[in-house]
Amino acid sequence: MAETSEIEKHQYDVVVIGAGGSGLRAAIAAHEAGAKTAIVTKSLLGKAHTVMAEGGIAAAMGNRWPEDNWEVHFRDTMRGGKMLNNWRMAQLHAQEAPERVQELEDWGALFDRTDDGLISQRDFGGHRYARLAHVGDRTGLEMIRTLQQRAVALGIDVFMECTVTDLFKDDSGAISGAFAYWRETGTFLAFEAPSVVLATGGIGKSFKVTSNSWEYTGDGHALALRAGAALINMEFVQFHPTGMVWPPSVKGLLVTESVRGDGGVLKNSEGKRFMFDYIPEFFKAETADTEEEADRWYDDKKNNRRPPELLPRDEVARAINSEIKAGRGSPHGGIYLDIASRRSAEFIHKRLPSMHHQFKELADVDITKEPMEIGPTCHYVMGGVEVDPDTELSGIKGLYAVGECSGGMHGSNRLGGNSLSDLIVFGKRAGEAAAAYSSGLEARASIDGELERAQAEALAPFDPKGDENAYTIQADLQQAMNDLVGIIRTAEELEQSLKEIERLKERASRLKVEGGRAYNPGWHLSIDIHNMLLVSECIAKAALARQESRGGHTRDDFPGPDPEWGAKNLVLTLNSAGDGVDLAEKPLPVMPDELKAFFEDK
């Protein structure tokens, strides 16, 4: 086929793959550290999934509650993650988030303000104090726009609509570059770079009901695996409790947790606030057990405990699931989220403008007048590339991972608001570490020997012998993952899912693409589908192995948490044949005693 001499070549110190919050923050940090940096993104700049984040950025700035500090935030994060978090990441995250948020403001972000003129902070599930810096309910948009504008002002090179298909390594096993295609033309380009930062986001597009966009095909997860790095915690997939359920076209679309933080409550078809029936032992001490106390909390947080609607997401999602299964769901198979009867129309317009807009435009529902119908939706993967907490370096020299495609920070369940802060805290750390590593190198390895293979692999779907349609395989995978690896899992279904994934893998080896190489979504999906299958296998395999229920992983056949499982991570690596993954257990890093002390008083 095509000559490799036509491939564009670029030299950089640091190549960041992904232009969401973490990728942009990493690129800014690398650039400011003096590295020649490139951002490579599948979409246009500013369109990454970060724009979908609504509620806010969790940071213990203490603007509303002077009692709040990193220690409380750390404790909340660890408890939310059911103690499976990498303690060091949780600590760094809680310590550094306030300064990272303040930095966004330096770069032009306009957060909502307190009466004193400070950055306002709002309540969210699992956070002890009102802690989420926010801009109405479009905080993610504010973050990405701020970082994007900063990156543009710094003049960082951006390769838009450019998809990375492969990473290169030198003889010593260190990263030497990356291979990519321009979506616009279908032509190839190669980066010679000793540092690559993966910031590709999550895997949610492998599920049918999802709040995630098309880009969430697990590219970073798969690239890391193929490069020899390990993934951890892949069994933990967060199902956000409140996604839209009607109309079908928007099923899964996110309804922000702020609706509950601002007074919305969950009701079943009998009109009952059922969350009071689902308060787990672990959170009993800090959760209101009567509606009266719960309602008082919104105005007097000191003397009342939090409403159960604000329990961590895994708890709420499971409760909703149980209510629907018990036949107390709404007409379209969800339950009701009601803010209309509890807050004034003016309040709702002010605090939840995009939610109002979203329901009005897409479902003809006026949320100031009627309750919303909602149900759980695949939202976030806690699992990702196993990294060093301080530098975000994976097991491969020169390969870093940040944001949703890295693992460990959130343990088995992520608290709302912790993802945006995760992006900027570890984005900065990774960018700096990647720049430092590159600048310390004397020689750069050549990538020329790799180009032909990489190009041939990317062009494989054009092989005229194929007979399978990538769109159909994707739809079948999404259905299988939803049905068999969803919110409630059993050994039998997980085994079935693995068989199904094997079948789909076989079909995906015989893909057929119509049309040419210029902006051909069919071809693009034919490349992405392999990543989706690989990460789906990781999720199913790890979910089958973990015989307990914890956070974002619920096993019907093992309903409770198991302390023994609570002390280990599941680690996935590419198998020797390169066509699947191997699984191993690994003990959790042990928390130092001074941090353990935070958990003893309660």
Added chain:
Amino acid sequence: MAETTQLKMRVWRGDDQGGGLEDYTVEVSEGEVVLDAIHRLQATQAGDLAVRWNCKAGKCGSCSAEINGRPRLLCMTRLSDFEPGETITVTPVRTFPIIRDLVTDVSYNFEKAAELPGVALPPRDADGKRRMAQIDVERGQEFRKCIECFLCQNVCHVIRDHEDNKPAFAGPRFFLRYAELDMHPLDTHDRRELAQQAAGLGMCNITKCCTEVCPEGIKITDNAIIPMKERVVDKKYDPLVWLGEKIGIRNKDNDDREAAPKRQKSSVKRPRARA
């Protein structure tokens, strides 16, 4: 669960070498949007149909196109907005160079973004924080709702109908940005001169199409462009301001601001060759 019907569509297919509207019939169901229909076409009849989209929730601004000649987001245009049996015509936006099918080259916008000097704030307060009143940030917040769908840029006749104006005109999206920064309570740059000269604010004849098509409902003309024009008038054309300056009574709002620096080149890269 939902009822399905057959929808007649005309979709523009082609590239910079030419193209035209092609007829399709596609199955759609209740509650769907135009993007659903396009996706079903892709999955069942035209696997290589190029369309740009991301969030499918009206939040990322990727799926801009023209539906029955009107600039819209494909994901926010519900099929129920049309008469039953009506044929829906979908074309790419007509202001930017065509790449393929419904996808255009929007790099004009990224060039303009780079030309605009970013925010420049003074040092933080002594406690490491910044203080701004909610009422002072609210105007800017309206503009920061912008999802950069570039429909305002697309519909603006200044460049839609006059390719030769592109180098000298930043477009409504960036007038929003100028206004946002000029209204920022802490920013230290005075961008009025730049807005008038480099960005071509005077080219705008306030015919308000940008406001009409904005999917976020931002009042681009009334709240950003006209106030920016008025700010330029403050500086250059107001007799009372001029008189006030002479006799020493004047607005001190811009005293701590200095003229914004010159523009820079975009660092967004584009493919060097075609396949």
Added chain:
Amino acid sequence: MASTEARESTVQAGDGPLAAGVGGPTRASIGERTLRQDRWWAYPLTTFVVFLSFVVYSTIRAFMDKDYFVEPYLSPFYSPCLGDCVEGSSDFGQPFGWFPLSAALIILIFPLGFRLTCYYYRKAYYRSFWLSPPACGVAEPHSSYSGETRFPLILQNVHRWFWYATLVVALVLTWDAVLAFGPAEGESDGIHMGLGTVLMWINVAFIWLYQLSCHSCRHIVGGRLRHFSKHPVRYKLWTWVSVLNKRHANYAWLSLFSVALVDLYIFLLASNTFDDPRFF
């Protein structure tokens, strides 16, 4: 970016005004000027007809130089009447008594200038008279365009000067409306109120709503500030004007109708076509 330069050089390809824009060589090739199927032409057409009628009517009336005053009503076209006006109509003297033409011409320049440079009227007449553009997404029939960057359109920037001037005119019209309670023709004292009084008050109300909802007014009272928080009173004024400003277009139309209607009414009275119904 290379793409921009390449595009510039190919703009000249093709013929007709479309070639400069949507029919240009880099754009998706679609022959139609617009694919809109709605009645997009209704707004520019209506605007064109109404504005043209107003211009014709007001020109005739302004040059007519008669039938503009019936005690105690003075037509807004002629107020303040500063030229060689009919007896009783000049409440502010006749400093331009030497002016050979209609006294309306002396004063009409201000409301005319105010409305010509108004941000709403500009939209309306650029769309309906210049077709630039006729409607959103409909290609305009011109092959070049420089907006308001050059003479004469750069003069649109003087809108604010006219705002200052018409502020005075609006006050005068308010005074006229007060005087409209005055004794009717042939009476020497007492308070009177006729249909004319009502119409003049309605007109003055719309004139003020139009005056105060103006974009320049919004800017002057507070919009120009960067720190609302430091100017609470001006912030309050700005929020009020902002509310009015949302309906500026409506007030522009309503005040246009009302001013013409009051003039027509006074014309009918003065030409003895109609008698003023009296309330007291």
